[in-house]
Amino acid sequence: MNHRILIAALVASLSFACGDDEDDTNPTTAGIEVAGTWTSSFGGDVVITDTTWTDMVAQKVVKFDNTKNSVITLTPATVPEGYTPNVFSRTLWTETVAGVTNVCTVDFNLATQAEAEASTTTANANDLDKGCGGFGWTKLTKK
Numbered sequence: 001m002n003h004r005i006l007i008a009a010l011v012a013s014l015s016f017a018c019g020d021d022e023d024d025t026n027p028t029t030a031g032i033e034v035a036g037t038w039t040s041s042f043g044g045d046v047v048i049t050d051t052t053w054t055d056m057v058a059q060k061v062v063k064f065d066n067t068k069n070s071v072i073t074l075t076p077a078t079v080p081e082g083y084t085p086n087v088f089s090r091t092l093w094t095e096t097v098a099g100v101t102n103v104c105t106v107d108f109n110l111a112t113q114a115e116a117e118a119s120t121t122t123a124n125a126n127d128l129d130k131g132c133g134g135f136g137w138t139k140l141t142k143k
Contacts, residue, residue: 033066034093034101038140046103046140053091057083062113069093072116084109088116094125099142104132 031050038046040055047054051061057080059073071091079085090107104123110116124131131137 030066032061032064032071033069034096034103034140037143038101039143041139041141045143056080059089062088063117069095072113074113087111088113090116090119090121092123092125093140094128094137096142101140101142102128102137103140104137106133 064071088110091105094102106121
């Protein structure tokens with residue numbers, strides 16, 4: 001095995017592990033932990049990157065926090081009928097176990113990012129059937 005590659009990998013992993021708390025909310029320094037392509041329990045795919053959260057509509061990721069398992073997104077100016085343009089949402093997720101995570105949009109149609117960031121709305125991850133505002137969490141299975 002090439003020792004230089006091993007050392008470089010160790011240095012890279014340590015630099016991420018030793019970062020400050022700010023790294024979890026800055027998409028340019030630490031990736032959103034639920035990144036990837038997922039199959040939704042409601043059908044279809046959900047594609048998550050550091051900059052977009054696509055579930056029917058490609059929303060812009062404006063802020064995320066891997067410690068709090070939360071993301072704030074912004075819908076685009078042009079959206080399909082039934083969606084509201086230029087509004088913010090806040091979504092929570094559970095820890096990924098065996099390729100499965102669950103998501104719950106706890107706030108939507110908020111006018112400002114500040115309003116989304118100030119929200120204290122919670123969801124009950126111990127009740128995946130009704131713990132998302134009286135509804136079930138959406139199960140995502142990693143593809």
